[in-house]
Amino acid sequence: NAGVTQTPKFRVLKTGQSMTLLCAQDMNHEYMYWYRQDPGMGLRLIHYSVGEGTTAKGEVPDGYNVSRLKKQNFLLGLESAAPSQTSVYFCASSYRTGSYEQYFGPGTRLTVT
Amino acid sequence: GEDVEQSLFLSVREGDSSVINCTYTDSSSTYLYWYKQEPGAGLQLLTYIFSNMDMKQDQRLTVLLNKKDKHLSLRIADTQTGDSAIYFCAESTSGTYKYIFGTGTRLKVLA
Numbered sequence: 644n645a646g647v648t649q650t651p652k653f654r655v656l657k658t659g660q661s662m663t664l665l666c667a668q669d670m671n672h673e674y675m676y677w678y679r680q681d682p683g684m685g686l687r688l689i690h691y692s693v694g695e696g697t698t699a700k701g702e703v704p705d706g707y708n709v710s711r712l713k714k715q716n717f718l719l720g721l722e723s724a725a726p727s728q729t730s731v732y733f734c735a736s737s738y739r740t741g742s743y744e745q746y747f748g749p750g751t752r753l754t755v756t
Numbered sequence: 757g758e759d760v761e762q763s764l765f766l767s768v769r770e771g772d773s774s775v776i777n778c779t780y781t782d783s784s785s786t787y788l789y790w791y792k793q794e795p796g797a798g799l800q801l802l803t804y805i806f807s808n809m810d811m812k813q814d815q816r817l818t819v820l821l822n823k824k825d826k827h828l829s830l831r832i833a834d835t836q837t838g839d840s841a842i843y844f845c846a847e848s849t850s851g852t853y854k855y856i857f858g859t860g861t862r863l864k865v866l867a
Contacts (some may be wrong), residue, residue, distance in 0.1 A: 660818045661804060676853075683859065685860055686857040688855070699853075708773070728860070735799075737855075742806070742851075743786075743787055745799075745846075745855060747798035747799045747800070750798050
């Protein structure tokens with residue numbers, strides 16, 4: 644099993660450009676999450692999904708959109724990138740039962756200039 | 757709202773024990789977790805404890821939970837340089853998506 648994979652690993656955008664980050668998991672997890680990690684602030688939840696076709700806002704959703712058309716994929720979109728969105732983005736997934744431990748992808752380092 | 761707090765830094769000498777502490781506010785927490793993040797990588801689950809347990813041991817790792825004080829600790833015995841990383845405490849509530857992470861404690865192991 645590959646676990647949770649993210650593409651791309653690195654990206655540099657200019658202000659106003661758009662992009663999509665792809666997360667894929669092969670563990671048949673129901674729940675999927677997008678976080679951003681900034682120095683000294685830990686992980687902040689952007690959006691999450693509790694199943695195929697469903698999405699919901701997390702703690703810091705502004706400026707981002709998500710889609711979960713297939714159970715194994717969770718896409719994070721930035722429609723008009725801003726320097727404040729410079730961050731490391733992590734995708735995670737978990738079962739909706741049991742001990743709920745989250746499995747993380749390796750991260751995408753995004754710089755917006 | 758719910759919060760999870762950790763100190764930001766801890767420095768220990770190789771071979772000593774490390775103790776990383778965490779406090780949380782959500783009394784409905786079901787599971788509490790410790791994750792490790794090495795440089796340039798995602799978070800990796802180290803261990804977790806169910807809220808009705810007091811202690812869990814897994815090789816060099818010991819987790820202690822004081823539910824009354826809402827205090828969680830991770831002890832790493834015989835700390836090695838490979839243990840240098842950021843350690844995150846997290847809590848979840850059964851039946852919900854809710855998952856709260858602390859800010860992480862950066863452990864530095866001195867040779």
